[in-house]
Amino acid sequence: MSDGQHRVARAARLLVWGLCLRCPRCGARSLFRTWFTMYESCFVCQLRFEREQGYFLGAMYINYGVTVVLALIGSFVLEWWTTVSLAQQLLLWVGFGGLFPLLFFRYSRALWLAVDHIFDPVEDEGSGDSDGKRW
Numbered sequence: 001m002s003d004g005q006h007r008v009a010r011a012a013r014l015l016v017w018g019l020c021l022r023c024p025r026c027g028a029r030s031l032f033r034t035w036f037t038m039y040e041s042c043f044v045c046q047l048r049f050e051r052e053q054g055y056f057l058g059a060m061y062i063n064y065g066v067t068v069v070l071a072l073i074g075s076f077v078l079e080w081w082t083t084v085s086l087a088q089q090l091l092l093w094v095g096f097g098g099l100f101p102l103l104f105f106r107y108s109r110a111l112w113l114a115v116d117h118i119f120d121p122v123e124d125e126g127s128g129d130s131d132g133k134r135w
């Protein structure tokens with residue numbers, strides 16, 4: 001397997017682990033204590049999940065982006081293939097926009113962790129980033 005194929009396979013594995021709410025370093029199901037509360041670190045590999053203050057801002061972007069894309073696609077689908085009125089659509093998509101981000105919260109954080117570890121893996125704890133530098 002070439003280096004490029006290895007990287008793609010690793011990225012795909014990390015994204016699948018993210019969708020399964022698994023630790024991006026070891027694959028353990030160690031991310032969440034409750035629906036909205038994460039563990040501070042993985043109980044298997046001790047990876048600290050929140051690297052720095054504000055780290056999960058990227059997860060908010062993922063959550064927002066997925067919510068907007070699904071609402072847009074859904075509204076176009078309803079517009080083209082059903083006779084749902086505009087008022088009904090507004091009610092539906094406002095409700096969706098309020099509820100879906102809560103349901104997708106865990107996945108957005110896990111996916112953010114996976115994406116971050118695709119581009120900047122943490123191999124050993126204590127140094128912060130893989131290259132030992134902080135931004």
Ligand SMILES: [Zn+2]
Pocket residue numbers: 023024025026027028030042043044045046047
């Ligand atoms: Zn782990």
